[in-house]
Amino acid sequence: MPVVNVTQPVPGRFLLTGELNRNTVNRSWPKSISDLLASAKRQTPVIDLAGISHADTAGLAWLLNLLRDAKKQNITFKLKNVPETIINLAKISDVNGFLPVQ
Helix, strand or coil, X not given: CCCEEEEEEECCEEEXXXXXXXXHHHHHHHHHHHHHHHHHCCCCCEEEEEEEEEECHHHHHHHXXXXXXXXXXXXXXXXECCCHHHHHHHHHCXXXXXXXXX
């Protein structure tokens, strides 16, 4: 069963590994976003997507929802090592301007 894991190897850096797609985000959507937001307070956090092996539009939606919810709490994430798939999906959907890619 595919999964997406979020770890925090160092303060302010969140590493995503596994698959960020419709099979994984539905199971972890509310909890993973709230956990990331709670851990990101008082920092300029970076989400490193280097460990993502597969992503789809649900993964893009998960990222956009995370960024939206973070903004409501005055948290600004930066994205690092964003898979080309997510970048291309964001361009096709005309939401690439919303992804704060480092």
